[in-house]
Amino acid sequence: MSDHVHKDYTGAKFGMWLFLFTEVLLFGGLFLLYAVYLARYPQEFISAGKELNVWFGGGNTMVLLTSSLFVAISITALRRGAKRLCLGLLSGTIACAVIFMINKYFEWSAKIHHGIYPGSAHLKEMQPGEMVFFNLYYLTTGLHGLHVIIGALLLVWAMFLIKSDRVNADDFVILENAGLYWHLVDLIWIFVFPLYYLILH
Amino acid sequence: MSEVTATASNDRGFFGEGNYPGIFGWIFSTDHKRIGLLYFWSVTIFFCVGVLLGLLLRLELFAPGETIMSAQSYNATFTLHGVIMIFLFIIPGIPAAFGNMIMPIQIGARDVSFPKLNLFSWYLYITGAVLAVTSLFTGGGPPDTGWTFYVPFSAQTSTNVSLAAIAVFILGFSSILTGLNFVTTIHRLRTKGMTWMRIPLFTWSLYATAWIQILATPVIGITVALLFAERVLGTGLFDPSQGGDPIMFQHLFWIYSHPAVYIMVLPGMGVISDIIPVFSRKPAFGYKAIVVSSIAIAFAGSLVWAHHMYTSGMSDMAVMIFSFLTFIVAIPSAIKVFNWLATMYQGSILLDPPLLYALSFILLFTIGGLTGLVLGAAAADVHVHDTYFVVGHFHFVMFGGTGMAFFAAMHYWLPKIYGRMYDKTVATVAWGVIMIGFLILYISMKVVGMQGMPRRYYDYVPEFTGLNQLATVGSWILAVGLILMFVNIFRGIFKGDPVEANPWGGACLEWQIPSPPPTENFGEEDPVVTHGPYDFKKAGIL
Numbered sequence: 091m092s093d094h095v096h097k098d099y100t101g102a103k104f105g106m107w108l109f110l111f112t113e114v115l116l117f118g119g120l121f122l123l124y125a126v127y128l129a130r131y132p133q134e135f136i137s138a139g140k141e142l143n144v145w146f147g148g149g150n151t152m153v154l155l156t157s158s159l160f161v162a163i164s165i166t167a168l169r170r171g172a173k174r175l176c177l178g179l180l181s182g183t184i185a186c187a188v189i190f191m192i193n194k195y196f197e198w199s200a201k202i203h204h205g206i207y208p209g210s211a212h213l214k215e216m217q218p219g220e221m222v223f224f225n226l227y228y229l230t231t232g233l234h235g236l237h238v239i240i241g242a243l244l245l246v247w248a249m250f251l252i253k254s255d256r257v258n259a260d261d262f263v264i265l266e267n268a269g270l271y272w273h274l275v276d277l278i279w280i281f282v283f284p285l286y287y288l289i290l291h
Numbered sequence: 292m293s294e295v296t297a298t299a300s301n302d303r304g305f306f307g308e309g310n311y312p313g314i315f316g317w318i319f320s321t322d323h324k325r326i327g328l329l330y331f332w333s334v335t336i337f338f339c340v341g342v343l344l345g346l347l348l349r350l351e352l353f354a355p356g357e358t359i360m361s362a363q364s365y366n367a368t369f370t371l372h373g374v375i376m377i378f379l380f381i382i383p384g385i386p387a388a389f390g391n392m393i394m395p396i397q398i399g400a401r402d403v404s405f406p407k408l409n410l411f412s413w414y415l416y417i418t419g420a421v422l423a424v425t426s427l428f429t430g431g432g433p434p435d436t437g438w439t440f441y442v443p444f445s446a447q448t449s450t451n452v453s454l455a456a457i458a459v460f461i462l463g464f465s466s467i468l469t470g471l472n473f474v475t476t477i478h479r480l481r482t483k484g485m486t487w488m489r490i491p492l493f494t495w496s497l498y499a500t501a502w503i504q505i506l507a508t509p510v511i512g513i514t515v516a517l518l519f520a521e522r523v524l525g526t527g528l529f530d531p532s533q534g535g536d537p538i539m540f541q542h543l544f545w546i547y548s549h550p551a552v553y554i555m556v557l558p559g560m561g562v563i564s565d566i567i568p569v570f571s572r573k574p575a576f577g578y579k580a581i582v583v584s585s586i587a588i589a590f591a592g593s594l595v596w597a598h599h600m601y602t603s604g605m606s607d608m609a610v611m612i613f614s615f616l617t618f619i620v621a622i623p624s625a626i627k628v629f630n631w632l633a634t635m636y637q638g639s640i641l642l643d644p645p646l647l648y649a650l651s652f653i654l655l656f657t658i659g660g661l662t663g664l665v666l667g668a669a670a671a672d673v674h675v676h677d678t679y680f681v682v683g684h685f686h687f688v689m690f691g692g693t694g695m696a697f698f699a700a701m702h703y704w705l706p707k708i709y710g711r712m713y714d715k716t717v718a719t720v721a722w723g724v725i726m727i728g729f730l731i732l733y734i735s736m737k738v739v740g741m742q743g744m745p746r747r748y749y750d751y752v753p754e755f756t757g758l759n760q761l762a763t764v765g766s767w768i769l770a771v772g773l774i775l776m777f778v779n780i781f782r783g784i785f786k787g788d789p790v791e792a793n794p795w796g797g798a799c800l801e802w803q804i805p806s807p808p809p810t811e812n813f814g815e816e817d818p819v820v821t822h823g824p825y826d827f828k829k830a831g832i833l
Binding site: 102112113115117119127131209214218220226228229233 | 527
C-alpha cells in the first residue's frame, strides 16, 4: 500500500496461534460430545471401540509424528540456507500426508464394507451407544482428515514460495505458520487416537 | 499534532486516492477505514431489511387470527428477522464497522495487523449474507426454525435449513477473523506512549469482544456443522432414535450464543464509555474499573450459557449454579453503569445527539438488564419462559442497548469519517420520536408477556388485542423516527457543512488528525502519546 513496508513477525505468529485456538475449540465441540456420550454409554462405547483396528490407528500416528518431525527440521534447514534439503523434507511431509489419507481410505472402506456408516441399515440395528460412537468416529476423523488435506495444501503453497525464493532464509514466517498448522493437525490426532483406538480396548 | 488540522472542503482525506478506479478502489481496498465503511453500509442495509420484516410481524399481530400472512410465512419471517438482525447486523455492527474505522486510529496505528485478511473477512460476511438470503428462495422454502435452529425440528423440517447453517458457519468464520485481527493489532501496533492503561475504552471493549469472538465462535461452527451433517448424512448425534441427545445441541448452541450476547453488547458499552466523558468534559470516572469490568464480562459471560435452558431438562443443581453465575454477570455491567453516571456527575454536560443516544442506551439497557434478572432467576423464569416478556427483554438489551449504541456511534464518528456534519436539531427530534416509539412498542410486549402471551405464534386470544395493537402503533412511530434519523444523517454526511478535526472536543487520537482522516491516518511521523484518552486538560481542550 505504501513505502512503509514493515513485517511484524511476532504479530504474524501471534495471529496464527490465535487461529489455532479456534481450531482446538472447533474440535472441542466433538470432544465434549465424546465425553458426555462416553459417560452415558460406557459399555457400548467399549464394545464398539473394539471394532476399530489399533494397527491402522497406530500406523497413522507414526506417519503423522514423522511428518511433523520433517516439518520442524525443514524450517531449521531453510533458516540455515539449505533450500534443497528443506524442499526435500517438505516433500516427505506431503508424502506422509498422502500415506495417512490412503490408510484412512482403506480403514473407512473396510468399515463401510461391513455396513457401518452414518444412516446405514446395519448401524441402525446396533445399540444406541454404538450408533453414537460410530457417528462420532466418522465425524471426528472426517473433520480431521479435512484438516490433513488443508494442512498439506498449505505446505505445498509454502513449497512454491520457497522455490521462487519469496520465502527464504530471512523471510520464512509463512513456512513457520504453515508448519504450526501442520503441528495442530498432528496434535489433534494425538488426542483422537487414544480416545477412539486405545482406551476402549 | 494539532497544527495538521484541515477542513474537509479542500482535502478529501482517504476518500481521495484509491488504488483502483471507481468501485474497485473500495471492494479491493485494504484500508481499514474503507473496509469499515463497506461494513457500515452493508450492516445498515441489512438493518433496514430487518426493520421491515419486524414491521410485517407487528402488522400480522395487529389483530387475532390471520391478518396479512399465514402461519408458515410468519414462522419464516420471524426466523429471517432474527437471523438478519443477529448475524448480519448486531454481531458485526459496531466491531466490524466502527471498530475497523476507528480502532487503529485510536491506538496510533496506520492499519490493522492483517489488512488483506480484514478485506477477506468482509467478503466472507457478504458470502454468508448472500447464502442466507438464497436459502429463502431455494430448496424447500425459507427456514422456519427461529434463529436458534433447535433440533429435532431443525433436523427434520423440509425447509432450507442446511443452506442457512452453511451461511451461519461462514459468518462465524468472518467474525473469528475480525477478532483475531483486532487482538493482534491491539497487542502489536500500539504507537509509542500508548500504554495499556492509555487505551481508549472503546478499543478496550473491542479487545474483550475480540477474545470472545475467537474463543466462542468456533463452537457454533461445529454446532451448525453437526446440524448440517445430521440433515445431509444422517449422523444422528442429536437424534434420540440413534442414541443422540437433543439437549446437547442446546448446550453447544448456547456455549457460543450466550457469549455472543456480549459480542453484541460489549462494543456498544465501549462506544458509550468513549462518548460520555467527551460530552461531560470530565475524565472517565473509574477508567480501570471499566476496563476490568469489560474483561470480567467476557469471562463470566462464558460460564452462564445454560440459563437459556432452565425448562429444557437439567438437574436442579445445574439450574441453581447457572442461575447464580448469571447474577454474577450483573455486577460488572452495573459497575459500568455507575461509572458512567459518576462521570457525568458535576460535569458540564453538552446535550448533543451522540450523548442523547448514549443516555438512551443507559436507560434502556438498565431496564433490559433488570428484567433480565427476572429471567435469570430460575423460579421466575419458569413462568415467563417463551413468552413475549422474553421478546421485550432482549429487544430492550439488544436494540435499546446495542442498537442505540450503534446510532450513538453513527452520530459521534460519521462526521469524523466523512468530514461533514448533520443537522443536530433534526437528529434530536428523531431521537425523541425513536424513544417514544421504542418504549410504546417494547413495554407493551413485556406487559402482554407477563399476562401470558407466548412468543412465536401468529395468532393470540382476543384478550391480548389491545396491547398488541398498542405495540404495533409503537412500531410505526419507531419506524418514522428511524427514517427521520437515517435521512438526516445521510443528508448530513454527503451535503452537510464541513467540520474541523475535533468537532466534539475529544482527547483521543482520532480527533487529532484531519476529518476525513488521510490515507494511513498519520503523516510522516508516528504519533507519540503523552497522556490518557480522557485527559482533556493535557490535550488542551479545557
